[in-house]
Amino acid sequence: MPSKRKTRSSASPAAAPPSKRASRSSASRVADSAPVKSEAEEVVAASSVVKEEAQASFTDVTDGNVSDGEGTNARFVGEPVPDEEARRRWPKRYQEKEKKQSAGPKSNRNDEDEEIQQARRHYTQAEVDGCMLYKLYDDAHVKAEEGEDNYICKIVEIFEAIDGALYFTAQWYYRAKDTVIKKLAYLIEPKRVFFSEVQDDNPLDCLVEKLNIARITLNVDLEAKKETIPPCDYYCDTQYLLPYSTFVNLPSENGESGSETSSTISSETNGIGKYEVNSQPKEAFLPEESKDPEMKLLDLYCGCGAMSTGLCLGGNLSGVNLVTRWAVDLNQHACECLKLNHPETEVRNESAENFLSLLKEWQELCSYFSLVEKKVSHEKYVNLFSEDDDDTSSNEEVNSEDDNELNEDDEIFEVSEILAVCYGDPNKKKEQGLYFKVHWKGYESALDSWEPIEGLSNCKEKIKEFVSRGFKSQILPLPGDVDVICGGPPCQGISGFNRFRNKESPLDDEKNKQLVVFMDIVQYLKPKFTLMENVVDLVKFAEGFLGRYALGRLLQMNYQARLGIMAAGAYGLPQFRLRVFLWGAAPSQKLPQFPLPTHDVIVRGVIPLEFEINTVAYNEGQKVQLQKKLLLEDAISDLPRVQNNERRDEIKYDKAAQTEFQRFIRLSKHEMLELQSRTKSSKSLLYDHRPLELNADDYQRVCRIPKKKGGCFRDLPGVRVGADNKVEWDPDVERVYLDSGKPLVPDYAMTFVNGTSSKPFARLWWDETVPTVVTRAEPHNQAILHPEQDRVLTIRENARLQGFPDFYKLCGPVKERYIQVGNAVAVPVARALGYTLGLAFEGSTSTSDDPLYKLPDKFPMIRDRVSSVSSEDDV
Template sequence: MGKGSKRKHQKKIDESIDSESETQTQGLTTLLDPPKPKKARKVVPDSDLCLVGPPIAPAEARQRWPHRYQSKNKVKKQAVTEASNDEENEVLQARNHYVEAIVDGCRYKLGDNAYVKAEDGNLDYIARIVEFFETVDQEPFFKAQWFYRAEDTVINKDNAHLIDKRRVFLSDIHDDNPLNCIISKVEIAEVAPDNDSAAKESRIPDSGLYYNMKYSLQHLTFKNIFTETSKKDNGTSSVVSSECGSNNTSSEVQRFDKSQKYLLDLYSGCGAMSTGLCMGSSLAGIKLVTKWAVDINSFACKSLQWNHPETKVRNEAAEDFLCLLKEWEKLCQKFSLLEPNKPSETVSSETGEEDDDDDDGQGCEEEKEQEQEKERQDDSGSEDSSEEFEVERLLDICFGDPNKAKKRGLYFKVLWKGYDKSYDTWEPIEGLSNCEERLKEFVSKGYKSNILPLPGSVYFICGGPPCQGVSGFNRFRNSNAPLEDVKNKQLVVYMDTIEHLKPRYVLTENVVDILKFAKGFLGRYAVGRLVSMNYQARMGMMAAGSYGVPQFRMRVFLWGSHPSERLPQYPLPTHEVFSRGGVPIEFEEIHVTYDKKDSCQLESALTLTDAISDLPQVNNDESRDQRNYGTTARTEFQKFIRLRRKDVINLTVDSRHAPSLGMLCDHQPLQLNPDDYDRVCHIPKKKGANFRDLPGVVVGENNRVEWDTTMDRVLLKSGKPLVPDYAMKFVKGRSTKPFGRLWMDEIVNTVVTRAEPHNQTVIHPSQNRVLTIRENARLQGFPDCYKLFGTIKERYIQVGNAVAVPVAIALGYSFGLACQNLCGDEPLMTLPFKFPNCLARSSQIEGGDSD
């Protein structure tokens, strides 16, 4: 990665400053552009500067700076270390050290901050003076620890407007500079990151500069500077203040249940990310509960609800959900439920169970229907026919246009007195002006049961906002203004939701293209939004295969944490999987992996044999979505992935799950049409086989396919060609993916959302069909007991869009340590367990073989 924001020592120290020789910095402007050496300017004549006072005692100086007293030469080369952040670690050797210096008549002490002259046309640099010394050639130098402006960090100049211009960040970059580069003193206030606006303004000096975070190039980390005034207070919780102008009101309440922590899963899909996070948290001793989940796909919502009956699942667009949250807060304020000193009325037991009324207002109505129907029976048909209708009860709430009448707003689902559920309607709040008591009843009950999150009531938000505008398949990508593309607006909605709810922790997932497209603009924007809200932030890229599944699948994960919380680390790999590209060169240092110099014992990468060799054979036209296994587990992976639901950590079991217990679900392939099935049958059952092995195709120069001119084109029974034109033209004839057959000793690149074999390698190694939904689910780390709903195509989409479960488990464990203040300051940590063994509730479980 371009080592942005780093000053590099002059290779020729003895060249004069007047000749504008190289200084010790690399580019302070970007992490993507090639670094450009900075050039210091001589601003003070040598006669106007000097080191002041008696030198520090030699014994003390050698103890504090031993690396300065190792050679009589002017420069000594030392081994490069990761912590040094230097490409060349050339250390100036010292004759003496001092505690003060005078530059242009101004006295400087160790610890003072100063402006340092930059090249013409650039803003002057800002440094903290951490060392004064005289070289062996009797030249006065100082060691600087650099402050970065927002544009000097990963946030970049394009997103620097998100950050207060007066705010700077203390970096971990140190280097040596001639004393005559100092221009003037500057006062920089250290401000607690969770201060309110008035407290912050009172501390900012006349210079207008302040800081409350450190910035490190290691995983592009923004981290708190903990002081006595900003240490974590486990008994209280301050609200995250924002630089974007949001107003903190008394409605921001802390309603955390000490026995469990609430998670909101935005863009939840079928729930893989939140499922893994909760599993990993439980392994760390934390009860994390997915209290709310939101997704626009109704089939994904049904899958999540079936597997997590404890979750309030809402099938709606994220932007409508955010509008709803704002309206819900107003309603709670209206009925005086958010008084500053009012105690929390959250109803829960130590097991996290709520009373029977907690489901009122929930997006999914299936479990309430019987109760509602029973309540209606006494009143049904008892009223005389009339033009007036009476509201018996409000059932649900939403924001949007549920009646498809092109009238967006706040709506309530109404149960009409004397009518059954078939007459329930969505009514705008304006039409309920005469139903104040019913409205108050609904809001009060919903507040008690947490049907919707309020600011301060969410402990953790996770989500993968879709950014389809960055996809390489999108021919109309807007690289000049990515946020103006409607396909990228969900990232803004996601960040706006975080700003509204102010959770303690945030985890954002996205495709690697978010760092590739438009010089990583959207990834930088995400970091900038978090930092502007005073969240600590850290970025990493993780490959799913490195955590125990036979799939490479690289994804970006961005941590955010409240100023008073520990910033979670990234768990290091447990399995050895070699990179297949996909890591942007400019961001390769955020790849979560072991350093090449480190010795570590990793498990071997898993293959398709490990994951799917036990599954029963099925045909292209398999119609059963549930069946007996009829086989036994052959590998350790299969033993644990087949665990019964009751034996899997953090999964609940109730009556709805009974029909599926011990059964194999979703083992169905996408049924290919007769022509494609015929083509698949012609693909040889050998490693690396694809359409190039079919008659009529030859591979020419530059690995491009050509038609075999010595024979006629082979036709199918239907009369269509065996080798379609699109296969020959795909990627200009250089691709081997069309009708590609996988092999059992392989690891796949990534599980996809579409199972068509036209431009993908998705054919089963030994059977003439594509991989089934369940086979794909295993490659993503889903336990077999995790059942999916919807059409076959919809279930493929749910699996393909999911976060790999073992990656989410690893991140959940890291979160669990952080929220208990058990993690270190370094960005990486090791896991004490491996997937899928960690799925078992008990290490005593013998296996998951089923009949």
């Protein structure tokens, strides 16, 4: 299974702040000289170096005063905290020497057992430079090196060490530039800072000045938020946690003490390590009748609907009636597929930009017709519709014949009904704007046409009827209507296949603009939750610029956020497939957790080192019991044999399910949703079990590939493999040609990856996995041949590898169906995310505030739903 190193830190935002003599540059040099490290590892290295320098800065310590030799003085003020109270509030500062030594050799201790500065006594006040009085829990600037902004902290301890040195403990605020978003800090207001769990000890004379940091409530209503910000040096409304780049609501302040048990600090993780995960399943799954009202989802860039399907399945398991109400995609075949499988969904085949423009126009129309309480500007519609009475409510009884008639070339056309609305130009004349689909009175539906609203200015009543009807049925969402927005905005500009990638300014590349559009739609609709998915290059390309941008936009909108990298195989699939997922949650909601892996998996691919702590995985060395890794045989061994030229879209199963995975994947939709969990599975048909038909030449080549593990073009006559694992022509064997006259072994196979690759015309094998399901089924440069049949994997076999239930039907030409499956989010991953989404939506007490959640055993096959289905009924 994927795992990651256990990391922790007690460092500040960029590095531990130095004393007035120390310089952070030495810490930077250490970090620079080492290999590239994650954010967590960098702060650990910096902290240790600077602390050594800080210890060396003390030149005079007497009677509670300290001087650094440059005229700076610091001293405690007032009586010390009573010994008994100090030991209760800060117990680790007063450990007995013998107890500390009993922990064993340093090499055998856990990371959390690092040396803790021992205290002689604690204080509640201190004075620096003879003029500035600091109290416990004051906010303050802390000295940074020359030319850099001072650090910002909350003073959570003031104490004298056993060697007489004077210290304060800082709990750090991060400026936006010090967080994971780095150079995208321009998205955030300069006065906004983020409170962390990270704290460390610093010489008392590092304090520079007291600050007034206002703590306010996070609010997506930016105008309302501005009114709550009092005069201050900085304001803070969010807590920043390094694991999973998490931004959440501020915890409630506890001014009583800074103890291990009552402070905002996690003594176990210290802000960097893995949190203890919650392993308790939900107390009980809610019955179907309790799942009202429904939780409405908008699926952007929906493809064939895998992401929203998985989310809804998972939400259902956690007791939430999550329903895909709206879906948008530019691909017509994908839209047809989603509508076929989700007839309840309003599916729109249009660009996301046009969809956003349509939403804005729709809100204005609803405002003009007085359908919404919160009015928005709609002057253009007041001017557009000619009327004798400006009061739209008084026109409900007015319906003159002239109001719905159009005159074109002296022929009168009467509008019978408005059928649909869109933004753009359905007539392909490049005239952007609002269009209505019109059914003409006395004409067949075949003559229905799209008309610009400007041409329907005298059809106000018909438009009003349509808008009123659409408003009531929510054919389009208004701000506040959507509970969840999910989607994977395409970012072809970061693809490794794009030779012209813009590494300096990725957002200037039109191929990456959909990320901006996705965030614009979130900002406009203000959902309770949002979930964005993308390829790992999002956090690899251009130092993770686009991933940082996505996080920055959510912060700019005042959403909570959390970023994780998940492997599909870790949730029960025979492929690895790493993807990035970004949660967003409104301040009124609980930020969803990432579900921990349920299955062991064969690791394939590289996780970006800087974002290693974002990997959704157990810590390396942590003892866990996972279900066994799934292999190709587990997923597809029960499927009927088909030929290269198979053209049927529906065939019958010819054998019983052989594995637990196969029994589950065969469940009907009702069974999978637990609507009829006690009924036996019907003898349903198998859909889309047909391959891309190979041309005659490729088919002849495939038939010559041995049916064995590792079989590929290297096994064909005329090819030999050198000591360096490169292929070369065998001079002793005459080159073989096909019936068409083309060579059996094509030249491109010999030169692929400089002759080192064994992927051309390669067979998969039963005990293997695939790196990732792809969108193209050609065998020329990838292993995609069936282990024992002379063909590529079928659409259904690929769908099985992605976790699509067998009841899910695909639409369009064969190549389009492969594309839909290859582009999809793996359904088991989406289902696991949907489960934690449902728990967050309910504010479940069975979850904690930790970033990770342990799914119930045997998830998603809980409550023995699979055992209720007789395997013999599957045939």
